[in-house]
Amino acid sequence: MKYGAQNKIMAKVKSVKTGDIMSQVKFDVSVPVEMSSVLTTDSVKDLDLKAGDSVQLIIKAIHVLPVKE
Amino acid sequence: MKYGAQNKIMAKVKSVKTGDIMSQVKFDVSVPVEMSSVLTTDSVKDLDLKAGDSVQLIIKAIHVLPVKE
Amino acid sequence: MKYGAQNKIMAKVKSVKTGDIMSQVKFDVSVPVEMSSVLTTDSVKDLDLKAGDSVQLIIKAIHVLPVKE
Amino acid sequence: MKYGAQNKIMAKVKSVKTGDIMSQVKFDVSVPVEMSSVLTTDSVKDLDLKAGDSVQLIIKAIHVLPVKE
Amino acid sequence: MKYGAQNKIMAKVKSVKTGDIMSQVKFDVSVPVEMSSVLTTDSVKDLDLKAGDSVQLIIKAIHVLPVKE
Amino acid sequence: MKYGAQNKIMAKVKSVKTGDIMSQVKFDVSVPVEMSSVLTTDSVKDLDLKAGDSVQLIIKAIHVLPVKE
Numbered sequence: 001m002k003y004g005a006q007n008k009i010m011a012k013v014k015s016v017k018t019g020d021i022m023s024q025v026k027f028d029v030s031v032p033v034e035m036s037s038v039l040t041t042d043s044v045k046d047l048d049l050k051a052g053d054s055v056q057l058i059i060k061a062i063h064v065l066p067v068k069e
Numbered sequence: 070m071k072y073g074a075q076n077k078i079m080a081k082v083k084s085v086k087t088g089d090i091m092s093q094v095k096f097d098v099s100v101p102v103e104m105s106s107v108l109t110t111d112s113v114k115d116l117d118l119k120a121g122d123s124v125q126l127i128i129k130a131i132h133v134l135p136v137k138e
Numbered sequence: 139m140k141y142g143a144q145n146k147i148m149a150k151v152k153s154v155k156t157g158d159i160m161s162q163v164k165f166d167v168s169v170p171v172e173m174s175s176v177l178t179t180d181s182v183k184d185l186d187l188k189a190g191d192s193v194q195l196i197i198k199a200i201h202v203l204p205v206k207e
Numbered sequence: 208m209k210y211g212a213q214n215k216i217m218a219k220v221k222s223v224k225t226g227d228i229m230s231q232v233k234f235d236v237s238v239p240v241e242m243s244s245v246l247t248t249d250s251v252k253d254l255d256l257k258a259g260d261s262v263q264l265i266i267k268a269i270h271v272l273p274v275k276e
Numbered sequence: 277m278k279y280g281a282q283n284k285i286m287a288k289v290k291s292v293k294t295g296d297i298m299s300q301v302k303f304d305v306s307v308p309v310e311m312s313s314v315l316t317t318d319s320v321k322d323l324d325l326k327a328g329d330s331v332q333l334i335i336k337a338i339h340v341l342p343v344k345e
Numbered sequence: 346m347k348y349g350a351q352n353k354i355m356a357k358v359k360s361v362k363t364g365d366i367m368s369q370v371k372f373d374v375s376v377p378v379e380m381s382s383v384l385t386t387d388s389v390k391d392l393d394l395k396a397g398d399s400v401q402l403i404i405k406a407i408h409v410l411p412v413k414e
Contacts, residue, residue, distance in 0.1 A: 141265050143265045143266060143267045143268070144231075144266075144267070144268040145264070145265065145266035145267070145268060145271065146263055146264070146265055147242070147263065147264040147266070148261070148263060149242060149261075149262055149263070149264050150259065150260065150261055150262075151256055151257060151258050151259060151260040151261075151262060152241070152258060153258060154251060154256050154257060154258065156248055156251060157248060158248070159247065159248060160245050160246070160247060160248060161245070161246060161247070161248045161250075161251040162213075162243060162244070162245050163243070163244045163245075163246070163251065163256055164241060164242070164243050165241065165242045165243070165244070165262065165264065166239070166241060167239060167240045167241070167242055167264075168239050169239075170235070170236055170237045170238075171236045172221070172233060172234065172235060172236070173216070173218060173233070173234045173236055173266075173271060174231060174232070174233050174234070174268040174271065175231070175232045175234070175268050175269075175271035175272070175273050176229050176230070176231050176232075176267075176268040176269045176271075177229070177230060177232070177272075177273065178228065178229060178230070179225055179226060179227070179228060179229060179230045181230075182223060182225060182230040182232065185273065185275045186275075187220055187223050187232055187273065187275065188220060188223060189220050189221060189222060189223065190219065190220060191219065191220040191275060192217070192218075192219055192220075192275075192276075193217075193218055193219075193220060193234065193273045193274060193275045194215055194216065194217060194218070194273070194274045194275075195214070195215070195216040195217075195218050195234065195236075195271050195272065195273055195274075196210050196212045196214065196215055196271075196272040196273075196274055197212060197213075197214035197216070197242075197266060197270060197271055197272065198212045198213070198214070198245075198270070199212070199213040199214060199243040199244050199245040200244075200245045201266055201267070201270035202214065202242060202243065202244035202245075202264050202265075202266055203244070203246075203264065203265040203266065204244050204246065204254065204256065204262045204263070204264055204265075205262060205263045205264075205265055206254045206255075206256065206260060206261075206262045206263075207261075
């Protein structure tokens with residue numbers, strides 16, 4: 001199975017909180033991962049991003065898709 | 070600075086590939102992280118997600134927002 | 139009315155489930171549709187996508203925007 | 208393999224257009240599908256959505272994730 | 277025409293920059309607007325959001341859908 | 346602090362409505378803003394977007410990320 005997405009992170013479910021329509025699931029990620037971001041070239045220039053820079057990667061929980069075998 | 074998002078991951082820029090409109094940036098994440106997903110309660114039931122389950126978290130690169138101090 | 143999006147699918151509401159903040163709506167799509175995806179060129183190569191390939195298109199419900207006249 | 212997303216559509220690749228960073232892939236969907244949207248309860252009320260209503264579902268191509276076995 | 281989205285902002289096109297696959301469009305918004313965000317209740321608590329607070333709203337350009345009559 | 350996103354809008358919290366999993370926050374934006382959209386070049390051609398055109402910008406609330414100092 002191959003996914004058309006750059007970020008594929010192995011994780012373990014820590015907790016599940018079930019709501020009326022939406023639910024929230026928390027995961028532990030124990031191994032180092034490589035991640036990838038696509039942003040406008042304008043934003044890359046604004047941030048002056050270059051190899052070695054420390055950044056924080058912000059991802060809304062709604063954009064994380066769990067897949068289970 | 071506090072972000073209205075559940076996933077905040079410390080990372081280091083590995084490479085930057087600049088395109089005409091969009092650019093792609095790759096990062097190394099070396100420390101273990103906790104991650105969070107919000108999905109429909111229907112999907113949680115379909116996947117029968119429960120604590121301890123192994124899953125893969127798929128995130129399109131376009132949804133990863135780098136922030137730099 | 140013209141939308142700055144590639145996917146425009148005619149559908150009929152099947153059910154509405156109302157929650158406190160979010161609601162979930164299900165639709166029937168009866169006519170064949172053409173769909174479009176944008177992904178990184180890296181991902182296209184990883185999947186080795188070419189005309190005729192069978193794939194599954196995964197879309198989180200949160201990314202579907204209903205419009206009504 | 209089970210996905211934490213409500214929309215899973217069988218499709219066939221029609222064309223691939225490769226760009227510097229991003230690529231665009233077009234698909235044919237020939238069988239009827241059921242689709243699902245999550246939106247705010249406020250928006251459901253604004254649209255007065257109810258069973259039988261005809262709507263158009265708008266999805267940006269960037270939100271469509273192809274998966275290939 | 278009614279949209280299943282909380283944010284509907286009147287704007288005027290300022291510039292269009294066309295790329296191979298993706299293009300970037302800039303807009304002027306001259307009138308005051310009301311905007312809306314949906315986030316996890318956990319994040320609302322983390323930010324301790326309450327009426328009167330000053331915040332910055334961050335939106336990736338890819339999530340902005342232009343509609344033209 | 347610099348964000349890898351084109352849209353950064355100063356706003357004031359107007360109301361917070363807390364739900365089980367997700368919450369909805371409304372904001373007032375009083376100053377004129379410049380906004381930016383990234384869409385496929387195909388969509389720019391379909392809409393025939395050019396400087397001076399009036400458009401409506403549609404953004405699902407789920408894609409708006411509040412940041413607070």
